[in-house]
Amino acid sequence: MAPRDGDTFTAGPGAILSGAVPLAGFAPDGRVWTAPSPVAPAQPTGDCRATTPACGAPEELFVDGQPLHRVLDRTSVAPGRWTLDPGSRGTGPTVVLGDDPTGRTVELSTTATAIAGTAAGVTIAGLRLEHYANPAQTGVIHMAAGASGWLVEGCTVRNSHGVGVIVSDRSTLRGCTAVGNGHQGIGATGTDVVIEDNVLEHNNRAGFDPGWSAGGAKFAQAHGLVVRRNVARANDGPGLWCDIDCVDVHYLDNVVEDNTGAGIFHEISYAAEIRGNQVRGNGADAPGWVWGAGIQVAASSGVTVEDNVVERNRMGIVGIDQQRESGPLGVHELKDLTVVGNVISDSGQTGIAQDHEDDDVYRRGHHFERNTYAGSVAWAWGDSELTWDQWRRFGFDAKGKYTR
Numbered sequence: 001m002a003p004r005d006g007d008t009f010t011a012g013p014g015a016i017l018s019g020a021v022p023l024a025g026f027a028p029d030g031r032v033w034t035a036p037s038p039v040a041p042a043q044p045t046g047d048c049r050a051t052t053p054a055c056g057a058p059e060e061l062f063v064d065g066q067p068l069h070r071v072l073d074r075t076s077v078a079p080g081r082w083t084l085d086p087g088s089r090g091t092g093p094t095v096v097l098g099d100d101p102t103g104r105t106v107e108l109s110t111t112a113t114a115i116a117g118t119a120a121g122v123t124i125a126g127l128r129l130e131h132y133a134n135p136a137q138t139g140v141i142h143m144a145a146g147a148s149g150w151l152v153e154g155c156t157v158r159n160s161h162g163v164g165v166i167v168s169d170r171s172t173l174r175g176c177t178a179v180g181n182g183h184q185g186i187g188a189t190g191t192d193v194v195i196e197d198n199v200l201e202h203n204n205r206a207g208f209d210p211g212w213s214a215g216g217a218k219f220a221q222a223h224g225l226v227v228r229r230n231v232a233r234a235n236d237g238p239g240l241w242c243d244i245d246c247v248d249v250h251y252l253d254n255v256v257e258d259n260t261g262a263g264i265f266h267e268i269s270y271a272a273e274i275r276g277n278q279v280r281g282n283g284a285d286a287p288g289w290v291w292g293a294g295i296q297v298a299a300s301s302g303v304t305v306e307d308n309v310v311e312r313n314r315m316g317i318v319g320i321d322q323q324r325e326s327g328p329l330g331v332h333e334l335k336d337l338t339v340v341g342n343v344i345s346d347s348g349q350t351g352i353a354q355d356h357e358d359d360d361v362y363r364r365g366h367h368f369e370r371n372t373y374a375g376s377v378a379w380a381w382g383d384s385e386l387t388w389d390q391w392r393r394f395g396f397d398a399k400g401k402y403t404r
Helices: 359-363 388-393
Strands: 008-010 020-022 027-029 032-036 061-063 081-085 094-097 106-109 115-117 123-125 128-130 139-143 151-153 156-158 163-167 172-174 177-179 184-191 194-196 199-201 215-223 226-228 231-233 240-243 249-252 255-257 264-267 272-275 278-280 293-298 303-306 309-311 315-321 338-340 343-345 348-354 367-369 372-374 377-381 384-386 401-403
Touching: 061 094, 156 163, 163 172, 177 184, 184 199, 199 215, 215 231, 249 264, 264 272, 278 293, 293 303, 293 309, 348 359, 377 388, 384 388
Parallel strands: 008 123, 115 139, 123 151, 128 156, 139 163, 151 172, 156 177, 163 184, 172 194, 177 199, 184 215, 194 226, 199 231, 215 240, 226 249, 231 255, 240 264, 249 272, 255 278, 264 293, 272 303, 278 309, 293 315, 303 338, 309 343, 315 348, 338 367, 343 372, 348 377, 372 401
Antiparallel strands: 020 106, 027 032, 032 094, 061 106, 081 094, 377 384
């Protein structure tokens, strides 16, 4: 559905918009059950984890409302798994299911988006949307290039394949829930976007490679972005992530917990404020070294990290310098990182690291002061893991505290 300028979309009590259609006509076929499909397989998009090679295919199958795990071909179909066979030699596409569908409701997602377009001033309030076949990096609600001034409020987007909601210029996403989506919960780009009071849980269900893009929220090329009072919990990948030429970004008072990647991740970008967040239990599936921090700043300049609680993450607060291409505001480098007044406990290393054999990063104006550390922690500087006394001898946290 393509809105017009100024359109408003609301829903009555109990209304659900679904991108799926019911399937019938299943017949046993050896150890599986098959039925004709109303759609042929779409082109897959995105990079997958090795364990989920079919993640990029957008169609989803639901049995009694629950999504099943998609596999590449019928030889891999088993209970809880399915595939969409394209057919050959005059046969049409076929759904191949590993569970007996008798007496159960089986649905196949076929519709790519619910509301998408280039209109201005659109309001979307209180909708519940589920089971869409949107490709990765595409939203069920999707502001296309040129759209502006949308308000998306009080919506729920669940169990769809790509991203729940993507907004852009001068728009607000408020009070929405994005849960169980295949790729990401939400996304944003453009100027003066506000993301507030949303809940993002259990996204990247399809198993995309988080190093490519996946998790709770990912923003890109965002200027003046405000991300406040959101909950990003138990997503596969980073919780809140701004990547590529983001500037003047404010991560304020969010709760970011138990995401498999970094909690808050600001990457190859510029100025940001990361303040007042509760960041716990993140980074368990990070690839190693100092990745998977509660708060992770990579190849970005002018970032302030202040008054956050950072507990039980794989790493604490880490700045990483990398050899990356320059952007519109200059070189992408770790510079002028300020880390002040945070509480960091049981969270691996906190400090500065680099992965391209250039020690210049250690001379770029970084400040760590008045932070409080407790439990199992260490400090990263000069390509080494330091003790508390060594860290302070480099001039950091002169007024900080460490409780073993």
